[in-house]
Amino acid sequence: MKQLLLLLFTATAFGLSSCNETTEISEVPEISFVSVVPNVVTEYQDSLVFTISYLDGDGDLGQNNTDNDNLYIQDSRNQVAYGFRIQQLAPDNANISIQGNLNVTLPNTAIVNGNASESVTYTIWVVDRAGNESNRVSSSTVTVNAQ
Secondary structure, three states, rough: OOOOHHHHHHEEEEEEEOOOOOOOOOOOEEEEEEEEEEOEEEEOOOOOEEEEEEOOOOOOOOEEEEEOOOOOEEEEOOOEEEEOOOOOOOOOOOOOEEEEEEEEEEOOOOOOOOOOOEEOOEEEEEEEEOOOOOOOEEOOOOEEOOO
């Protein structure tokens, strides 16, 4: 089932460059966790903004088809994965390396254990147009407080 989550996406520090002759960049996308803000939220009220950096050797990260998810954020507490769409970052068949940062907004979260407060981390990964799945990265800990 498609999640009804709003993806507020920006690609910052977007760079297109040819591969360096001495350094081969993998065609499988590679990501790194940069940040999640804020680190304390009120359930159902506050959004979380995740920032990851990406590097893709052939530039096929992102998708123009709005029906396809290609970035996933999975909740460590219940293993629910939320799908988002990264817009296409380089033209079709460009075959160039790209790198930059992505900001993705998870509109809200909830407490799942019934307590007044709960800690959570998220696992994030991306999939390029060729179907290559990136490494998975974990976010820093977020504290969710009851309303």
